[in-house]
Amino acid sequence: MAFGWIDEQAQARRRAGLVRILRPRPADSPLLDLASNDYLGLARHPEVTEGAVRAARTWGGGATGSRLVTGTTELHAELEHELAAHCGFEAALVFSSGYAANLAAVTALAPHGSLVVSDAGNHASLIDGCRLARGTTQVVAHADPDAVRKALATHDGPAVTVSDTVFSVDGDAAPLAGLAEACREHGAGLVVDDAHGLGVLGDGGRGAPHAAGLAGADDVVVTVTLSKSLGSQGGAVLGPARVIDHLVNAARTFIFDTGLAPAAAGAALAALILLRREPERAARAREVAAELHARLTALGLSAVRPDAAVVSVRAPSPEGAVRWAADCRAAGLSVGCFRPPSVPDGVSRLRLTARADLSGEQIERAVRVIGETRP
Numbered sequence: 001m002a003f004g005w006i007d008e009q010a011q012a013r014r015r016a017g018l019v020r021i022l023r024p025r026p027a028d029s030p031l032l033d034l035a036s037n038d039y040l041g042l043a044r045h046p047e048v049t050e051g052a053v054r055a056a057r058t059w060g061g062g063a064t065g066s067r068l069v070t071g072t073t074e075l076h077a078e079l080e081h082e083l084a085a086h087c088g089f090e091a092a093l094v095f096s097s098g099y100a101a102n103l104a105a106v107t108a109l110a111p112h113g114s115l116v117v118s119d120a121g122n123h124a125s126l127i128d129g130c131r132l133a134r135g136t137t138q139v140v141a142h143a144d145p146d147a148v149r150k151a152l153a154t155h156d157g158p159a160v161t162v163s164d165t166v167f168s169v170d171g172d173a174a175p176l177a178g179l180a181e182a183c184r185e186h187g188a189g190l191v192v193d194d195a196h197g198l199g200v201l202g203d204g205g206r207g208a209p210h211a212a213g214l215a216g217a218d219d220v221v222v223t224v225t226l227s228k229s230l231g232s233q234g235g236a237v238l239g240p241a242r243v244i245d246h247l248v249n250a251a252r253t254f255i256f257d258t259g260l261a262p263a264a265a266g267a268a269l270a271a272l273i274l275l276r277r278e279p280e281r282a283a284r285a286r287e288v289a290a291e292l293h294a295r296l297t298a299l300g301l302s303a304v305r306p307d308a309a310v311v312s313v314r315a316p317s318p319e320g321a322v323r324w325a326a327d328c329r330a331a332g333l334s335v336g337c338f339r340p341p342s343v344p345d346g347v348s349r350l351r352l353t354a355r356a357d358l359s360g361e362q363i364e365r366a367v368r369v370i371g372e373t374r375p
């Protein structure tokens, strides 16, 4: 039968208890959310939702076309200007998702004959960028500038290193200064995905590259998502104006994709303006992460020390992790659950989001539930 193999996979998923969960309407939900990527608690902030409504009223429900035809509005231009200014880069280009931004940056900067050096822990969208790029990819050990250095030394010609700034599974940070140094020794470019750093790391949430002293560097390109700390949807590439100009003409996910919906652009812009007015939100997210980590380890749980707002807690087995997350949910706490194959090292985890707007009481409740439901 056509597609018969799909049914076997579906059966295996059901056996493993992998089911999709519908998120309840926030107004009706008693669930405490430590699963979303809404790091600064802005997704439902009135200024952010109003930014979306105003943009939709002004510009319509959709962007109406590719960015190169009718899909670029004043709103997109303003968002690009604000993003670049906030993170300290010369220019920015907005995409319909962070995924599309990563595909754009990697494919446009890794031409035929080039080398792409990719961290083994990189996000799927960077991996897919490598798969689509014309250059050859070499995967290197996680967070290891010397491994990058060795890989670059094997190649003659254009080269680029790609890495997450904060890795999405464990929440650990990449050694950005060391990576930049290794790249510079070999005249290579550095592309970093700051999806989990923007809004959380750096002074006022200016991002991990800013914190590492790499903002505005002419050999560094940063990708971000608008869907985590900015509480909206979409992505962007930030970097030197000449790189951004090249992407406009070379990045297929810019040229052949409909522009970012005005409501998403309006929400992201409002969130960015809010973050600039209330920069302390970034530090608060980091404080909440540190507190969650300290309290969980005090209970004897194995949690990775967080570098940003992701707190990862090890589970004894994949089944144990699924049961743990389900028991948390039954006790009113929503947490993420990562298990093989989405964790390459085979270690299942609960993944918690340290939101800046969590109260002391909520942190305490979350830790109590996680402790009481441990497998």
Ligand code: PMP
Residues within 6 Å of the ligand: 097, 098, 099, 100, 102, 123, 125, 164, 168, 193, 195, 196, 225, 226, 227, 233, 234, 235
């Ligand atoms: N990079 C990283 C590290 C991510 O975690 C994500 C989101 N899961 C993305 C890129 C993709 O961003 P978006 O959801 O905006 O497509």
